[in-house]
Amino acid sequence: MINNSLIQLKPNEKAIIGEIVNCGSARKRLYELGLNKGAKVTMVKNDIGPVILNLYGHKLALGRGLASKIIVG
Amino acid sequence: MNTIALVGNPNSGKTTLFNALTGSNQHVGNWPGVTVEKKEGKVTHNDTEFNIVDLPGTYSLGAYSEDEVVARDFILKDNPDVVINVVDATNLERGMYLTTQLLEMGTKIILVLNMMDEAKAKNIEIDIKKLSKNLGVPVVATVASKRKGLDMLLEESISYINKEANQRSIKSYGDYMDKEILHIENILEGSNFDYPKKWLAIKLLEGDMDVLNYIEKNVQKDNFERIKNITGKSQDFELEIVDKRYEFVGEIISSSVVKPEVEKVTLTDKVDKIITNKFLGLPIFAIIMFFIFQITFVIGSDLLGGYVATAIEMFGEFVLNLLEGLNAPELLTSFLVEGIIGGVGAVFEFIPLIVVLYFFLGILEDTGYMARAAYIMDGIMRALGLHGKTFISMIVGFGCNVPGVMAARTLENKKDRMIAILINPFMSCGARLPIYLVFIAAFFPDNGGVVLFTLYVLGIITALILGKIFSKTLFKGESSYFIMELPPYRLPSFRVVIRDMWDKVWDFIHRAGTIIFVVISLLWVLSILPLGVEPYSQESILGRIGTFLAPIFVPAGFGTWQATVSLFAGIAAKEAVVAILGMVYAGVSEGSQLTLALQSVFTPLTAISFMVMTLFYTPCAAVLATVKSETGSSKWAIFIALYPFVLGWIASVIIYQVGTLLGF
Known part of the structure; x- marks a missing residue:
């Protein structure tokens, strides 16, 4: 369990994206959606189901499994 | 041009x-x-x-x-x-x-x-x-x-x-990367490709499998090995290239775009607080779906579909009278009225339902709600090894499985897509509804709602269980992650919704219409041959097929040639089941005479057994054809023709046998 991943963010908490680990071809897709290293995100919703992020003022939903593989700083 | x-x-x-x-x-x-x-x-x-x-x-x-x-x-x-x-x-x-x-x-x-x-x-x-x-x-x-x-x-x-271009691009991907790009370009030198060499080099470093396969086919083996040695040096090449691209974008827009520092809380944010709420999300989704289906079936199917059916019937009678007045041969009259007009009618009666369903789904799509629906369902679907978007294709399947199977296209992962296609036929489509309604009218007039609801839920549960089984057995592979943009809510544009709707309706007519028309006409041919027999009698080819296959259904309680023929016709098009039952039992296609006829040959137990069979068994020809084109393989079309049949047969046999034991 990574203890500084996206999944630990509370709603309205801001973070900067770091490494993305162990998720195969999804990693590149995330980069291409703007979740590359250094991108600023704000957690919008994190209770049940996928998390919702605010990225550049737009909303992106990510499965919880995936969110736990995205390290944030 | x-x-x-x-x-x-x-x-x-x-x-x-x-x-x-x-x-x-x-x-x-x-x-x-x-x-x-x-x-x-x-x-x-x-x-x-x-x-x-x-x-x-x-x-x-x-x-x-x-x-x-x-x-x-x-x-x-x-x-x-x-x-x-x-x-x-x-x-x-x-x-x-x-x-x-x-x-x-x-x-x-x-x-x-x-x-x-x-x-x-x-x-x-x-x-x-x-x-x-x-x-x-x-x-x-x-x-x-x-x-x-x-x-x-x-x-x-x-x-x-007509102008000379002078476009900027990324000049450097960093010294190290530039060297590797040049290195690969040099290896590629001397061969001819369909793509620019620098682009190929960048794609190879990005780890693009498609380009790698292309290169393997188009360069000598030792050169291919050299390229693979370079691209295999690091997993981070792709990240570096992506970073450079974002850097370039940032540089370009930093001097030309100004965004407000603090973002306003938008209407979308407020609406989403309710729509995606962990307690409210699902009930709201269920209510929206309930109303859409209510309107689709009441207005689309019953009202508008009814008008179309009446119009076609009147037209059929008009042609019938006209031809009889002209003393046309009986066979020609029958061919035109029952074969052709009947075939076209079967397609047209179904179109209002498709139109109304697509209209509402289009509104959901255009407002941005559809993405939320997939989001809301993902939690539940994930537990079953399925993707949230799969549920959207299942919903579309309630209208008709042809667009339901097509809707699986929105799933990017091959595994998710295949599963969504294979379970879609268990979503009870609009054409199966009249079958249930006829049997409910005959046997369960007081509990119709419960029976109907149970059948639909049975279909959904079966689809979900099968989805889980398929994801564990047939398609192991990489399970896909949920990644989805939630676009801002917008007022739907009427023009866009209507336009989209017609596109899809035409596609349906083109895809399903031609097949339904052909097979319905073919059924008519089987019902009148050999020449001279009473149409739709046991002596017709259709009747003989029924008689031959009927023993299969004896353990399920409806082993009559008539019931068998109607199921057989249902593989052509589900609309045909009720029509054929009517023709073989009562000489009419529907109405109270059919209800009476059914009451005399079915029991409540065999009625349930028969309805479950129609819910499960082989999807119609149009769906089979769509599965073939969407999966690109006849193998899957055959698979989906057979396994639901077996499943339906087992289910109806269990229902009949257990029910009999319990004394129903």
């Missing part, structure tokens, strides 16, 4: 722009070899004619999905005169990532900043002249949904096609 290709992210308004440009002058088909829709259209501006190709909406031009490969192959192999890159003006950071890839390809591009009205509303200031200067490409602002900026775009296209 000049060719323009439209490229852009999903939700960038690219297709809206395409429709606004081409109007009704367009053609929808498929890209060869893949199940990706191809849209082409023509537009003439100032005596210049353009052929516009709407490439699939993508976030990138890699090989993540068939869509991306189709888009980049078109740009690089078909060499359009200019590529119009549509970007959501409120989200340049994301949208222009694709722009950098187009610039890498060296193709002539025009950047379109669409949805400029929304950008203004969000106080995003874009200096178009500066942006254009920074990129070295023409930049045009549009509001496609309001048809603004279209003339300007076409004028810019005409002048840019």
